[in-house]
Amino acid sequence: QVQLVESGGGLVQAGGSLRLSCAASGRTFNVYNMGWFRQAPGKERDFVAATTRSGALTYYADSVKGRFTISRDNAKNTVYLQMNSLKPEDTAVYYCAADTGVFTTRAETYDYWGQGTQVTVSS
Secondary structure (H helix, E strand, C coil), X not given: CEEEEEECCEEEECCCCEEXXXXXXXXXXXXXXXEEEEECCCCCEEEEEEECCCCCCEEECCCCCCCEEEEEECCCCEEEEEXXXXXXXXXXXXXXEEECCCCCCCHHHCCEECCCEEEEEEC
């Protein structure tokens, strides 16, 4: 089992940047594919980005491609989400998640979740 704790959220103006971190504890970190998801009020939880166990492969939602970058440091048991050129529509609670199975973007396949961190982008 793994415990995930997100940090780095906050309030930023449109066009600004934030870097989210997700620190993992418990089981060896590099057995997990890692993903970031987000949920805006009244909406479903959506996929944002994911990376494989080694970090060699990454995948992004079309809405964030070219603006967000997912990375991981297995020595620090941490996955990051660098968010640039933020837009008001990026406002949501952002969650990191860990998956022991096949690399996927489907939230229902992820096994472990953090508590989320709020990102608010003002216009």
